[in-house]
Amino acid sequence: MQTGLHFEHGQVYTYVIEGSRASEKEPLTYESSWTDYMSEILKDGADGVFGIVIDQLNPIAVKEAQELSAQLGGEGTVRLYTKEKAIVGMVRFQRNDLRRGNTAVFDYSEEQFAYYDVREKSGKIIVEKQDYTQMMEQANSKNDKDRLFSEIIRKVFARGVTSTVYLCGIGFEGEWFQQATRILCRGRRVFMGNHLFACGAAYLAGQESGFEAENACLITENMTVCQIGLTLYHHGRDVFYPLLPEGRAWFEAKGEMEIFVSGITKLIFELRTKEGRKTASVCMPLSGIKKNKDFVYKLKIQGEYISSERCRIKITDEGFGSLRPSSHQVWQQVIRLERSESHE
Structure with missing residues (x-):
């Protein structure tokens, strides 16, 4: 159950x-x-x-x-x-076909009026939140609320095709959104209920395995703002390996990898958007490492977010088997991020 x-x-x-x-x-x-x-x-x-x-x-x-x-x-x-994340589960459970059009969720609670745009891109579900609380707070009457809600609908539906709409929250109780209803129902399926997130x-x-939620990118103020990783040479070509993902709750976003290096004294971490576009690079010096191509180091790289806009990278020298014991040397660096780096 x-x-x-x-x-x-x-x-x-x-x-x-x-x-x-x-x-x-x-x-x-x-x-x-x-x-x-x-x-x-x-x-x-x-x-x-x-x-x-x-x-x-x-x-x-x-x-x-x-x-x-x-x-x-x-x-x-x-x-x-x-x-x-719950919206991702709801879309899957209801079998909404995002290839035919986006899904819209309007959440009107006691404290906020939020809009969630749910779309599919390159096989990944994108959930993006937009907060319209301040706009709805300007309403002084039911007619004002209806007018403002209608303006929000026109604005958010101006881009792309939206085929399914969900209204959730006690704020939608009462029949105050007459004009907005007519706009919502133009060629769209519209549902209302308060059990959306529980579903x-x-x-x-x-x-x-939680794969339904893992194959999603969530864009809100509490989510990680970009991918962070390394471009490594593998089988004759450069390949980007993400250490930390984009679009995860920051306190859940952790990653670890092990690499072998020689002849270098620094690592270059790349910041990339969900589409893979590089937005910035961060250099992390590895003081104490010998710049000798015949001297191989096995490095353990660990990453974790300490807030939605800061992450900590920790690198540990693991030695190289029986040839070279670990020096137990550790390098750490905090990377500060800007939310604008993750948006197009």
Whole structure:
């Protein structure tokens, strides 16, 4: 059984997939933390795998999910997702054909009005978030909201073809968007409901390897802004090997590789867009290494983000087997990134 739970502003929305059957549960109110809520339902005998969507996804929440998984006796039994990742799962579960047109998600909660553009490019799902909260806050009446929402629709649908639209959130309750509805329904399928993110989380929780979410690029303020890696000579040609990915929650983005080098005293890390276009290079000196082509070094390279716009690169000399023991020398450097580097 796959259960998706979306926690937002004291409400929990639950979606369950069991075999070929899927069902929504009535929203419930919770007063404590999401971890307390999960602990209670686990005590009541809930089983299967769980996908959780929460407001503030951070390293502490990830650790809490790991502890809950341990209670259930299996790693990854409780998995956390951002809204962007949950949308990837929803699109897959609903079998939206992105080759025929983009999918649009409008999320109107108590605190924000967000638009998510979901499209496919080169076999990869791209989810890009745009925040229109300030624009919608200008509304003083229902007519104002309808007018502003209509303006947003015209703006975001001006590029590309959008074939499917989802409206999610308590902000869409009431029949205030009359004009906007007419615009939305012009040649598009339109759906409304509050279990959208729970549905996507339930679907992704059931994917053993998580490949549906991995083959996606998520563009928001909490996601990594570019690929970071090395161009290495392999089988007669230069090949780019990414160490850190683009479009992942920064606290989940880690990477490691091992390379053999000789005759160099530095490494050049490249910053690339999701399409592979190089935007910048960063030189990392390797002081202490001998610039001798007959002297081979095995280097372990580790990368991790320490914020959405800063990453740390750590390089360790691993020696070279029995020929040369490790010197245990370590080089570290923090790379600062700009969000504009990842956009066209």
